[in-house]
Amino acid sequence: MLNFEFHNPTRIVFGRDTIARLDALLPPAARVLVLYGGGSVRQNGTLAEVRAALGGREVREFGGIEPNPTYETLMRAVALVRQERLDFLLAVGGGSVIDGTKFVAAALSFTGEDPWTILETHGANVTGAMPFGSVLTLPATGSEMNPTAVITRTETAAKLAFRSPYTFPQFSILDPSKTFTLPARQVANGVVDAFVHITEQYLTFPVDARVQDRFAEGLLQTLIEIGPRAVAQPEDYDTRANLVWTATLALNGLIGAGVPGDWATHMIGHELTARFGIDHARTLAVVLPALLRERREAKRGKLLQYAERVWHITEGTEDARIEAAIRRTEAFFESLGLPTRLSSYAVGTEAIDGLVAQLETHGMTALGEQKEITPEVSRRILEASLVPAA
Amino acid sequence: MLNFEFHNPTRIVFGRDTIARLDALLPPAARVLVLYGGGSVRQNGTLAEVRAALGGREVREFGGIEPNPTYETLMRAVALVRQERLDFLLAVGGGSVIDGTKFVAAALSFTGEDPWTILETHGANVTGAMPFGSVLTLPATGSEMNPTAVITRTETAAKLAFRSPYTFPQFSILDPSKTFTLPARQVANGVVDAFVHITEQYLTFPVDARVQDRFAEGLLQTLIEIGPRAVAQPEDYDTRANLVWTATLALNGLIGAGVPGDWATHMIGHELTARFGIDHARTLAVVLPALLRERREAKRGKLLQYAERVWHITEGTEDARIEAAIRRTEAFFESLGLPTRLSSYAVGTEAIDGLVAQLETHGMTALGEQKEITPEVSRRILEASLVPAA
Numbered sequence: 172m173l174n175f176e177f178h179n180p181t182r183i184v185f186g187r188d189t190i191a192r193l194d195a196l197l198p199p200a201a202r203v204l205v206l207y208g209g210g211s212v213r214q215n216g217t218l219a220e221v222r223a224a225l226g227g228r229e230v231r232e233f234g235g236i237e238p239n240p241t242y243e244t245l246m247r248a249v250a251l252v253r254q255e256r257l258d259f260l261l262a263v264g265g266g267s268v269i270d271g272t273k274f275v276a277a278a279l280s281f282t283g284e285d286p287w288t289i290l291e292t293h294g295a296n297v298t299g300a301m302p303f304g305s306v307l308t309l310p311a312t313g314s315e316m317n318p319t320a321v322i323t324r325t326e327t328a329a330k331l332a333f334r335s336p337y338t339f340p341q342f343s344i345l346d347p348s349k350t351f352t353l354p355a356r357q358v359a360n361g362v363v364d365a366f367v368h369i370t371e372q373y374l375t376f377p378v379d380a381r382v383q384d385r386f387a388e389g390l391l392q393t394l395i396e397i398g399p400r401a402v403a404q405p406e407d408y409d410t411r412a413n414l415v416w417t418a419t420l421a422l423n424g425l426i427g428a429g430v431p432g433d434w435a436t437h438m439i440g441h442e443l444t445a446r447f448g449i450d451h452a453r454t455l456a457v458v459l460p461a462l463l464r465e466r467r468e469a470k471r472g473k474l475l476q477y478a479e480r481v482w483h484i485t486e487g488t489e490d491a492r493i494e495a496a497i498r499r500t501e502a503f504f505e506s507l508g509l510p511t512r513l514s515s516y517a518v519g520t521e522a523i524d525g526l527v528a529q530l531e532t533h534g535m536t537a538l539g540e541q542k543e544i545t546p547e548v549s550r551r552i553l554e555a556s557l558v559p560a561a
Numbered sequence: 562m563l564n565f566e567f568h569n570p571t572r573i574v575f576g577r578d579t580i581a582r583l584d585a586l587l588p589p590a591a592r593v594l595v596l597y598g599g600g601s602v603r604q605n606g607t608l609a610e611v612r613a614a615l616g617g618r619e620v621r622e623f624g625g626i627e628p629n630p631t632y633e634t635l636m637r638a639v640a641l642v643r644q645e646r647l648d649f650l651l652a653v654g655g656g657s658v659i660d661g662t663k664f665v666a667a668a669l670s671f672t673g674e675d676p677w678t679i680l681e682t683h684g685a686n687v688t689g690a691m692p693f694g695s696v697l698t699l700p701a702t703g704s705e706m707n708p709t710a711v712i713t714r715t716e717t718a719a720k721l722a723f724r725s726p727y728t729f730p731q732f733s734i735l736d737p738s739k740t741f742t743l744p745a746r747q748v749a750n751g752v753v754d755a756f757v758h759i760t761e762q763y764l765t766f767p768v769d770a771r772v773q774d775r776f777a778e779g780l781l782q783t784l785i786e787i788g789p790r791a792v793a794q795p796e797d798y799d800t801r802a803n804l805v806w807t808a809t810l811a812l813n814g815l816i817g818a819g820v821p822g823d824w825a826t827h828m829i830g831h832e833l834t835a836r837f838g839i840d841h842a843r844t845l846a847v848v849l850p851a852l853l854r855e856r857r858e859a860k861r862g863k864l865l866q867y868a869e870r871v872w873h874i875t876e877g878t879e880d881a882r883i884e885a886a887i888r889r890t891e892a893f894f895e896s897l898g899l900p901t902r903l904s905s906y907a908v909g910t911e912a913i914d915g916l917v918a919q920l921e922t923h924g925m926t927a928l929g930e931q932k933e934i935t936p937e938v939s940r941r942i943l944e945a946s947l948v949p950a951a
Contacts, residue, residue, distance in 0.1 A: 172802040174576025179569070185819065186564025379799040381786065382806050385779025393771045409769040412562040416772050416819070425815075429575065429806070 172380040175429040181316045182342040185416065187408070189346045190217070190306060193224035193261075196342050197304070201259040202229040204252050206272050208236045208264045212308060215352045221263055221306055231255050236264070239444075240271035242287060242324040248275045249286070252301070260303035262340075265357075266312025269305045270320035273338040276300040280337070290322055294333035304342040308349050310415040311361030311452070313368060313422025315343035330445060345419065347411035355402050358414075359507040360452035362398040365418040366391065366503075367455040370477075371434055372427040374463065375540035377472045380430045387426045388480045393417050395481070398507055435538035436462055439549055442529045449516055456509040457516075460501050461555035465548060467493055469541055513556045523553050562770040565818040571706045572732040575806065577798070579736045580607070580696060583614035583651075586732050587694070591649040592619040594642050596662050598626045598654045602698060605742045611653055611696055621645050626654070629834075630661035632677060632714040638665045639676070642691070650693035652730075655747075656702025659695045660710035663728040666690035670727070680712055684723035694732040698739050700805040701751030701842070703758060703812025705733035720835060735809065737801040745792050748804075749897040750842035752788040755808040756781065756893075757845040760867075761824050762817040764853065765930035767862045770820045777816045778870045783807050785871070788897055825928035826852055829939055832919045839906055846899040847906075850891050851945035855938060857883055859931055903946045913943050 184192050197203065203225060205218070212218045213234070222230060233248045252260070252275065262272035278286040280299035289297055307315045314320065319334040350358070373387035393413055400407060401414045420426070439462070440454030449457075467474060471489070478484040478496035487495065501511045510516070527550050530536070538544035544552075574582050587593065593615060595608070602608045603624070612620060623638045642650070642665070652662035668676040670689035679687055697705045704710065709724040740748070763777035783803055790797060791804045810816070829852070830844030839847075857864065861879070868874040868886035877885065891901045900906070917940050920926070928934035934942075 172576075172799060172806070174579065176572065176574050178572035182566065182568035183818075184566050186562075189564065379803065381783045381803045382779065382810060385783060386776055389772065389775025389779050393775060396771065409562060412819075413769070413771045416562070420772060428573075429802075 172429045173378055173431070177424055177428045178336075179316060179339065179424055181339045183316060183345060183419070184342060185345045186412075187346060187348055189344050190220050190349075191224050192344065193221065193306075194226050197225065197228065197259055197261075200228070202255070202257040203259045203261055204231050204233055204248065204255075204257045205261045205263055206233045206236060206248060206268055206275070207262075208234070208238070208268050210234060211352070212263050217306070217308060217349055218263060221261070229257070231257060236268050236271045238267050239321075239323045239330065240267045240274070242274075242290075242322055243326070245271050245274050245322065246278070246286070249278045252279055258301065260301055262303065262305040263308065265307070265309030266314040269307070269314040269340065270312075270322065272303050272305065273300075273314075273318070273320040274322050274333070276303045277333070277335060277338055287324065290324075290329075290331040290333050292333070293331070294335040294338070297333070297335035297337055300335070300337040302341050304344070305340045306344045306346075306349070307415070309353060309357060309361060310350060310411075310418035311364040313365070313419055315340060315345065316419050316423040328445070330441060345415050347408055347415045350411050350415065351406050353405070355405070356508070358405070359398075359402045359509060360450055361418060362394055362401060362414065362507055363456050363504055363509050364452040365421040366394050367436055367452075367459055368421040369394075369426065370459065371436060372430060372432050374470050374473050374477060375431040375433050376469065377476070378430055383426050383428065383430045384476070386420075390417050390421055390426070391481050395503060398503065402507060431540040433538075433540040435544045435549075438535045438538055439530065439552060442526050442533075443513075443518075446522070446526060446529065447516060447518060453509050456504040456511050457513050457556050458552065460497050460511050461552045463497050463500075464555060465552050466539065466544070469539075469543065512559055513553070514559060518557075520554070520557060523550060526553055562768055562819045563821070567814055567818045568726075569706060569729065569814055571729045573706060573735060573809070574732060575735045576802075577736060577738055579734050580610050580739075581614050582734065583611065583696075584616050587615065587618065587649055587651075590618070592645070592647040593649045593651055594621050594623055594638065594645075594647045595651045595653055596623045596626060596638060596658055596665065597652075598624070598628070598658050600624060601742070602653050607696070607698060607739055608653060611651070619647070621647060626658050626661045628657050629711075629713045629720065630657045630664070632664075632680070632712055633716070635661050635664050635712070636668070636676070639668045642669055648691065650691055652693065652695040653698065655697070655699030656704040659697070659704040659730065660702075660712065662693050662695070663690075663704075663708070663710040664712050664723070666693045667723070667725060667728055677714065680714070680719075680721040680723050682723070683721070684725040684728070687723070687725035687727055690725070690727040692731050694734070695730045696734045696736075696739070697805070699743060699747060699751060700740060700801075700808040701754040703755070703809055705730060705735065706809050706813040718835070720831060735805050737798055737805045740801050740805065741795050743795070745795070746898070748795070749788075749792045749899060750840055751808060752784055752791060752804065752897055753846050753894055753899050754842040755811040756784050757826055757842075757849055758811040759784075759816065760849065761826060762820060762822050764860050764863050764867060765821040765823050766859065767866070768820055773816050773818065773820045774866070776810075780807050780811055780816070781871050785893060788893065792897060821930035823928075823930040825934045825939075828925045828928055829920065829942060832916050832923075833903075833908075836912070836916060836919065837906060837908060843899050846894040846901050847903055847946050848942065850887050850901050851942045853887050853890075854945060855942045856929065856934070859929075859933065902949055903943070904949060908947075910944070910947060913940060916943055
């Protein structure tokens with residue numbers, strides 16, 4: 172096991188009818204900005220429920236945070252908080268709204284000249300943040316229980332991440348029934364996003380971290396068991412509850428503590444989103460299988476463990492078991508409606524040079540747990556993702 | 562899944578050579594009381610390492626905290642902190658030292674007349690605590706990452722627990738190499754203590770909490786895999802690392818969030834310790850198998866899941882699989898040197914009336930996840946624990 176630090180002070184309030192707990196969670200005299208996205212929380216009544224729970228507090232609203240939240244939009248929220256002298260932020264939405272709220276919180280306490288440097292330093296220059304909480308409506312990113320945010324600057328087409336010890340939500344309310352009205356596509360995407368968050372902390376090389384391995388395997392098995400039903404039966408509370416808690420635990424620091432990580436699938440996927448606008452989770456479904464095949468030797472020990480413990484594959488040669496596990500993974504993604512080949516998005520060979528160049532531009536030249544995923548390896552992964560499954 | 566709240570702000574600093582991190586974890590001007598137990602931390606050099614890491618800070622020491630820490634001893638520590646105007650507590654030891662430090666921290670901030678009422682109210686009247694951290698030397702109780710403490714008052718022979726949101730350690734340093742010098746018996750006891758903490762949150766009734774079940778099963782499987790080696794090979798770092806992290810996660814609130822709990826094994830065991838001085842973990846090894854047999858119907862669903870997923874027992878009738886799983890559990894405890902029958906401690910039928918009377922005196926009249934473990938059921942459990950294994 173590798174040395175690690177684990178610290179996660181976010182309070183999780185989980186279950187039915189928990190939005191009413193807001194009154195006890197916020198300071199009585201808080202002046203609140205409620206941040207949200209495209210308006211679905213207004214249509215489905217969640218926003219009204221939040222406002223009712225906030226009682227007589229001063230409340231302002233800021234809607235319109237984008238699926239990939241932009242610096243430009245968020246700086247308008249910063250201005251509104253200052254103008255109205257608000258002192259508590261409440262994100263109501265999914266990962267994008269919570270990510271955006273983290274940036275607003277950090278920018279409000281920022282003492283330097285240019286808040287964009289928060290992203291450029293990946294959070295190293297953050298020295299405080301306005302207190303904030305969240306009401307989660309979309310299980311996927313884990314932002315509700317971690318300090319990380321990904322922000323896009325439209326002006327320069329830059330998409331950067333930051334994290335800071337100050338940008339953990341104080342609390343997150345996770346009421347699985349608030350996910351019932353989500354479009355099926357977003358739920359399926361959330362299952363795959365969480366699945367890949369887990370494999371990125373699990374499919375590396377063994378360091379005898381048995382608890383982390385068992386926890387990762389348990390989360391993967393849960394997603395495999397509940398994924399199709401979570402998409403098909405939107406009002407099955409227990410299935411949604413298991414999905415929400417799994418997605419949160421997939422990226423709250425616990426399963427990654429003391430083990431190597433390989434975030435290359437996310438990094439390569441980001442370029443596909445940036446270039447072709449493919450949904451984030453859908454890029455992961457395309458990249459992961461090709462990456463696992465390309466990196467089969469480096470990941471051999473863990474791939475065999477994955478085949479046996481997650482997919483119960485015990486017959487055949489090592490290579491056959493690994494290939495079978497990757498095919499089961501592909502079949503799982505496809506069963507949720509996510510293609511596993513770039514060809515499904517009408518992206519062909521002609522796109523590869525540009526994608527590899529983007530990775531180089533963004534400094535993504537030594538990815539993976541061994542830093543061996545050079546641009547040339549990324550090229551092979553992308554090429555393999557074009558090939559239809561045999 | 563049941564509704565739950567989960568909040569655990571303790572920072573875990575895990576790994577080799579992490580005691581040196583103390584300098585960064587404590588305020589630079591902290592005036593520190595180091596609390597410890599019987600002196601083994603002085604003999605094995607851990608105390609000297611702690612003092613060196615604290616640099617030039619004012620440091621006082623308070624040794625002699627007992628295996629079942631007493632109010633009388635701890636109130637002397639409270640007096641010392643006040644007299645020397647110290648402002649930070651650092652526990653160096655196992656669960657007893659950390660439990661005792663939690664009480665000292667709460668008593669120092671207590672504004673009522675009698676600090677013993679902290680125990681009588683189980684922590685409800687705690688409104689603050691002096692900041693404290695821990696350096697863990699014995700994996701077992703999980704006290705290093707939870708807010709609970711069990712304190713004994715010698716004068717009245719009362720043993721009570723308290724917990725409060727204020728009594729989480731600020732940080733805990735977990736260096737597995739600091740456990741190398743533990744006596745084998747304490748390590749074996751720690752494995753069983755952690756094992757039973759897990760079963761008490763897992764072997765109840767199903768509530769479709771898949772993540773919690775998988776995590777509990779993963780922790781149990783890890784203990785089964787590493788337990789014997791952790792005892793036999795004291796300097797096997799990775800084995801001890803897995804034991805330490807498993808014992809912490811067994812009782813930090815995570816696997817118990819959203820599921821029922823059955824703490825009857827601990828409650829009945831406490832009476833055996835109080836009456837006969839049997840090591841805490843050894844009482845659990847005696848009570849758990851008898852309790853599982855007695856409560857087989859109420860726990861049927863989870864016992865079958867335990868048999869299949871933890872012990873890989875899939876053949877035979879339901880009752881045969883349940884009995885086989887309990888026998889494997891007994892064999893595991895025995896393999897670590899812990900007897901599973903009261904007769905091994907020369908306790909016989911004549912003791913049962915007194916033990917049941919103690920449970921009644923302490924209000925333990927409706928134990929278990931269904932509150933169905935009445936004194937009469939506890940009697941049957943104790944009687945069954947007398948019978949030698951067939």
